Amino acid sequence: MKSAVVTQFGQPLEIQDRPRPTPAAGQVLVRMEACGLCHTDIHAANGDWPVKPSPPFVPGHEGVGIVEQLGQDVYNHQIGDRVAIAWLGHACGECRYCVDGRETLCQQQQNSGYSIDGAWSEYAVTDAKYAVAVPDGVSPIDAAPLSCAGVTSYKAVKVARIQPTENVAVFGIGGLGHLAVQYAKLVGGTVIGVDVEQDKLELATELGATHVVNAREQDPVAAIEQLGGADVALAFAVSPESFEQAFKSLRPGGRLICVALPAEGTMAIPIFETVLKGIAIIGSIVGTRQDLTEVFALHAAGLTRVISEGRKLDDVNESIGEVLSGHVPARLVFEF
Numbered sequence: 001m002k003s004a005v006v007t008q009f010g011q012p013l014e015i016q017d018r019p020r021p022t023p024a025a026g027q028v029l030v031r032m033e034a035c036g037l038c039h040t041d042i043h044a045a046n047g048d049w050p051v052k053p054s055p056p057f058v059p060g061h062e063g064v065g066i067v068e069q070l071g072q073d074v075y076n077h078q079i080g081d082r083v084a085i086a087w088l089g090h091a092c093g094e095c096r097y098c099v100d101g102r103e104t105l106c107q108q109q110q111n112s113g114y115s116i117d118g119a120w121s122e123y124a125v126t127d128a129k130y131a132v133a134v135p136d137g138v139s140p141i142d143a144a145p146l147s148c149a150g151v152t153s154y155k156a157v158k159v160a161r162i163q164p165t166e167n168v169a170v171f172g173i174g175g176l177g178h179l180a181v182q183y184a185k186l187v188g189g190t191v192i193g194v195d196v197e198q199d200k201l202e203l204a205t206e207l208g209a210t211h212v213v214n215a216r217e218q219d220p221v222a223a224i225e226q227l228g229g230a231d232v233a234l235a236f237a238v239s240p241e242s243f244e245q246a247f248k249s250l251r252p253g254g255r256l257i258c259v260a261l262p263a264e265g266t267m268a269i270p271i272f273e274t275v276l277k278g279i280a281i282i283g284s285i286v287g288t289r290q291d292l293t294e295v296f297a298l299h300a301a302g303l304t305r306v307i308s309e310g311r312k313l314d315d316v317n318e319s320i321g322e323v324l325s326g327h328v329p330a331r332l333v334f335e336f
């Protein structure tokens with residue numbers, strides 16, 4: 001089977017012919033139909049973060065495909081089911097976080113395309129319990145970006161506890177941000193889209209943003225202040241400076257939701273303003289299996305749109321270059 005493999009950090013990926021894996025007990029073998037290219041895959045391939053994967057490894061955590069083989073003791077899926085392989089590839093199921101509904105904080109978790117091989121491959125094995133069913137009515141090409149970009153931005157909107165009419169500034173209208181605009185609208189927020197690319201801002205408007213700000217041409221803090229300030233700022237741009245702008249754009253009682261993971265990841269936060277304005281700073285990491293099920297249900301109900309373009313896995317390195325250039329529709333998706 002064909003797989004895209006990171007053999008060394010910072011080097012082009014190799015397309016390799018690898019043996020098709022056999023599902024161990026509790027696993028399923030999935031024949032991939034589609035897998036998105038998340039910016040996290042680029043961080044993984046560059047070894048950007050303090051906790052690093054170990055090359056060689058196969059990225060990809062927006063995998064969608066058909067169950068083709070069951071390992072022993074798999075009862076929740078059948079051959080022929082369509083499932084998603086998301087970032088949360090495995091968790092212990094027994095710790096306080098797993099049992100109280102915060103499984104993405106499990107300290108024993110395995111992450112698809114990072115600590116275990118992911119879905120940039122014609123086939124992948126995955127823990128059946130963490131493979132989420134994709135309902136009829138959600139196409140593989142849409143289900144793929146929803147499996148990370150969707151669930152992560154949905155969870156960020158949930159933890160922000162947005163009230164109707166609140167101003168929600170979405171920094172970065174890429175894979176995650178273009179879906180966040182829609183979830184923030186769904187819960188009644190007034191959306192302000194911020195990006196450095198004009199076409200991304202046009203997309204934000206098309207998806208329901210009331211205002212847009214080009215952070216390359218205008219100071220987003222001043223522009224958002226003119227609009228009364230943000231109650232919620234969602235940080236999806238791979239830029240520490242953008243996090244600081246997101247913080248400064250908040251009005252009293254505001255919430256900064258930190259989601260992007262830039263390589264040089266520190267931000268300077270003034271204590272005085274944080275305290276006097278009662279600002280909350282919250283980190284948000286992907287979403288649970290239940291969150292993803294909700295994301296699929298919203299999409300099946302016709303309430304969200306996924307903006308994407310298909311690519312071939314053979315063009316993985318060119319595709320990464322395209323994402324870094326900023327000139328792509330919200331998400332690129334490898335189609336198998």
Ligand code: NAD
Binds near residue numbers: 172326
């Ligand atoms: P993306 O490349 O699709 O989108 C990033 C967007 O930010 C682009 O539209 C880009 O034009 C814009 N941008 C760049 N610089 C900007 C700036 N200074 N101000 C405003 N906008 C700017 O990336 P993505 O796949 O949406 O991922 C975004 C980040 O989120 C990555 O760091 C990724 O690793 C991270 N991520 C985190 C989680 C999590 O669970 N916390 C999950 C998935 C991805």
Ligand code: ZN
Binds near residue numbers: 041149
């Ligand atoms: Zn991702």
Ligand code: ZN
Binds near residue numbers: 092097106107108
């Ligand atoms: Zn656990």
